[in-house]
Structures are given as C-alpha cells and as structure tokens.
Amino acid sequence: MPRARIKDPLLKLPGYVLRRASAAALAELNQRLARLDLRHADVAMLMLIESSPGITQSQAGHVLAIQRANMVPFVARLEGRGVLQRRQVDRRSQALDLTRRGRMLLVRARRVVAAHEAALLKRVPDRLRPMVLPILMALWNRDRP
Amino acid sequence: MPRARIKDPLLKLPGYVLRRASAAALAELNQRLARLDLRHADVAMLMLIESSPGITQSQAGHVLAIQRANMVPFVARLEGRGVLQRRQVDRRSQALDLTRRGRMLLVRARRVVAAHEAALLKRVPDRLRPMVLPILMALWNRDRP
DNA sequence: CACGATTGCTATACTATATAGCAGTTTAGC
DNA sequence: GCTAAACTGCTATATAGTATAGCAATCGTG
Numbered sequence: 001m002p003r004a005r006i007k008d009p010l011l012k013l014p015g016y017v018l019r020r021a022s023a024a025a026l027a028e029l030n031q032r033l034a035r036l037d038l039r040h041a042d043v044a045m046l047m048l049i050e051s052s053p054g055i056t057q058s059q060a061g062h063v064l065a066i067q068r069a070n071m072v073p074f075v076a077r078l079e080g081r082g083v084l085q086r087r088q089v090d091r092r093s094q095a096l097d098l099t100r101r102g103r104m105l106l107v108r109a110r111r112v113v114a115a116h117e118a119a120l121l122k123r124v125p126d127r128l129r130p131m132v133l134p135i136l137m138a139l140w141n142r143d144r145p
Numbered sequence: 146m147p148r149a150r151i152k153d154p155l156l157k158l159p160g161y162v163l164r165r166a167s168a169a170a171l172a173e174l175n176q177r178l179a180r181l182d183l184r185h186a187d188v189a190m191l192m193l194i195e196s197s198p199g200i201t202q203s204q205a206g207h208v209l210a211i212q213r214a215n216m217v218p219f220v221a222r223l224e225g226r227g228v229l230q231r232r233q234v235d236r237r238s239q240a241l242d243l244t245r246r247g248r249m250l251l252v253r254a255r256r257v258v259a260a261h262e263a264a265l266l267k268r269v270p271d272r273l274r275p276m277v278l279p280i281l282m283a284l285w286n287r288d289r290p
Numbered sequence: 291c292a293c294g295a296t297t298g299c300t301a302t303a304c305t306a307t308a309t310a311g312c313a314g315t316t317t318a319g320c
Numbered sequence: 321g322c323t324a325a326a327c328t329g330c331t332a333t334a335t336a337g338t339a340t341a342g343c344a345a346t347c348g349t350g
Contacts, residue, residue: 006197006200006204006207006208007196007197008193008208009192009193009195009196009197010189010192010193011282012278013258013262014262014265014266014277014278014281015170015171015174015258015261015262015265016189017278017281017282017285018163018166018167018170018265018281019167019170019171019185020210020285021163021167021281021282021284021285022163022164022166022167022168023167023210023307024285024286025160025163025164025284026160026164029160039336040164041336041337044155044161047154047155048153048154048155050154051152051154052151052152052154055151056297057297057298058296058297058298059151062151063151063153065165065168066337066338067338067339067340068296068297068298068299069298069299069300069301069302069338069339069340069341070337070338070339071298071299072298072299072300090297090346090347091297091345091346091347092296092297092298092345092346092347093296093297093298093346093347094297094298113158113160116160117158117159117160120159120160120163120284121159123283123284123286124280124283124284125279125283128276128279128280128283131273131276131280132159132280132284133157133159133162134270134273135269135273135276135277135280136159136162136163136166137156137162137166138268138269138270138273139166139170139265139268139269139277140162140165140166140169141169141268184305186306201328202328202329203327203328203329211306211307212307212308212309213327213328213329213330214307214308214309214310214329214330214331214332215306215307215308216329216330217329217330217331235315235316235328236314236315236316236328237314237315237316237327237328237329238315238316238327238328238329239328239329
C-alpha cells in the first residue's frame with residue numbers, strides 16, 4: 001500500500017506556482033534549444049539584436065536585465081561563436097549586430113521558440129488563453145511597454 | 146536627445162514574460178524574507194513540513210522538486226538553525242518535523258509570504274484576478290493536484 | 291573645462307541546479 | 321525465504337545564473 005499521498009500546501013499561492021511554472025517551462029525550452037546548442041538567454045539576445053540592430057551592449061543588458069559584469073562573458077561567447085559581432089560606436093560603447101551566421105541560426109531558433117510557446121499556450125483552456133499575456137504582464141508589473 | 150527608445154521584441158512571448166515575472170517576484174519575495182534570514186525555499190520547506198509532519202526527506206524533495214543531492218545541505222542548514230529536526234523512521238529514511246522554534250518562525254514567515262502574494266495579486270486587474278491561479282496551474286501543466 | 295555619469299571590464303562569490311556514483315536498506319517478485 | 325531491483329541519504333563535483341565591488345577610460349552636461 002502506498003503511503004498517504006502527500007499534498008503540496010503551496011498550490012494555492014500564485015507566487016509559488018508562478019515560480020514552478022517558470023522553472024518547468026524554462027527547463028523545457030532549454031531542452032528544446034539544446035539541439036541548436038543554445039540557451040534561452042542566447043535566443044533572447046539574438047532576437048533583441050535583430051529587433052534593434054546596433055544596440056549597445058549596455059542597452060541590451062538593460063532590456064534583458066543582465067548586469068554589465070555578466071554581459072561580458074555572455075557576449076564574448078556569442079561573438080566567439082560567430083553569431084554576433086561587436087562594433088565600436090564610440091570609444092567606450094560596443095554596438096552589437098547579428099552576423100550572417102547569427103541570422104541563419106536565429107531562423108531555426110525562432111522556430112523552436114515558437115513551438116515552445118505554442119505548447120505552453122495549448123495547456124491553457126481556450127477561454128483563459130487570451131488572459132495569459134495580460135496576467136503575466138501584470139504580475140511582472142510591466143503593464144507599460 | 147535620448148536615443149530612440151529600445152523596444153523589447155520578446156514581450157509578446159508568454160514564456161519570456163513568465164520567466165521575467167517569476168524572476169521579479171522571486172527577487173522581491175527573497176528581499177521581504179531577508180529580515181527573517183530566510184529564503185523562499187526555506188519557507189516552502191517549512192510550510193510543507195507543517196502540512197505533512199514526519200514527511201521524509203525524499204518525499205519533501207519530490208514535492209518541492211529538489212534533488213536528493215541538494216536536499217542534504219539544505220536540510221542540514223535548516224536543522225543547524227534549529228527550525229526542523231530529523232528523525233530516523235527506518236534505517237535509511239529521515240522524517241522531518243518542525244521544532245518549536247521552527248513553528249514560531251513559520252508564523253512570521255507566513256505573514257511575509259501572505260503580504261507578498263497579496264501584493265502580487267493586487268497588480269492584476271480585478272476582472273482577471275480569478276484567472277491567475279488557474280492559468281498558472283495550467284502553464285505548469287499541473288492541473289491535477 | 292570640470293565633474294558626474296556611463297561603459298566595458300576583471301575578479302570574485304554565492305545561489306540554485308545538475309550529474310555520477312556509493313553504501314546501506316527496503317521492497318517486490320519468484 | 322531469497323535474490324534482484326528500487327530506494328534513501330550522502331559525497332563530490334560541475335555548471336548556470338546572478339550579484340557586488342572596484343577600475344580605467346570615456347562621454348555628456350552644467
């Protein structure tokens with residue numbers, strides 16, 4: 001006989017469920033991206049640079065909430081991989097651009113991300129689906145784009 | 146003149162916003178808990194043990210998604226702090242129980258968590274609020290409790 | 291022009307999470 | 321009952337993500 005089923009007393013706490021949902025989704029996404037040898041943050045960066053070519057390193061860090069210090073090895077890795085290149089915009093700022101290779105990789109990465117996002121949304125009942133993004137944005141406290 | 150405002154092209158992706166919202170909420174909670182010298186995982190553990198006294202270490206790890214290997218220093222720290230105690234239930238399993246000190250700390254921690262959760266929900270417009278938990282549970286893929 | 295703010299960087303540290311393997315123990319199937 | 325499989329706690333180790341402090345050079349503004 002299996003021991004009495006343990007109940008998770010935290011399931012009523014939105015903050016807790018938010019964390020668990022995020023962790024699960026992130027792990028899933030990273031697994032999907034593994035075959036492109038990418039992590040979720042890489043794709044976020046590529047998409048951001050594509051959207052704002054020539055964005056500076058510090059601006060990118062600001063948008064993605066990556067600290068200056070952590071941007072250094074992060075960008076260096078992507079540059080070393082040949083998916084982005086840095087360009088001196090003045091004598092302290094580095095502008096970032098996708099390389100041809102980066103753009104091609106991004107095409108594939110975007111497909112993976114799209115599949116992931118679709119899978120996520122599909123778990124939500126139809127009637128609730130339109131509320132997903134507004135609620136997440138509100139929880140993020142980022143209603144103003 | 147300020148450079149053209151950079152737009153975050155990821156704001157339409159629920160998975161991305163989920164991650165950002167989770168990270169922001171978690172940082173906020175940990176800050177609130179700092180004055181009790183607790184982290185979010187500590188409180189989760191305390192609440193779980195309170196809800197299921199005598200739960201074994203491995204069961205607790207299973208519910209909270211903490212791996213066996215990582216449970217060891219985690220539980221040791223809480224035990225060293227005198228908020229929980231371990232009890233040998235058979236010759237391999239450790240049952241966990243709150244100490245008196247643990248129960249008293251939990252009372253205060255729960256107030257902090259409640260304030261945090263309330264603050265989270267308050268950011269969501271009234272009409273959407275009832276959908277928060279169902280949506281997060283669905284995204285977690287954990288509809289079945 | 292001078293001062294404060296910004297940028298990229300190094301070094302470092304801490305948290306969270308993950309894997310592999312081990313010894314002892316319990317459970318389940320035969 | 322005995323053996324094989326599964327489980328438990330543990331050590332050791334590795335990686336990812338995040339955080340702080342401080343530095344030198346540079347830029348923007350008053």
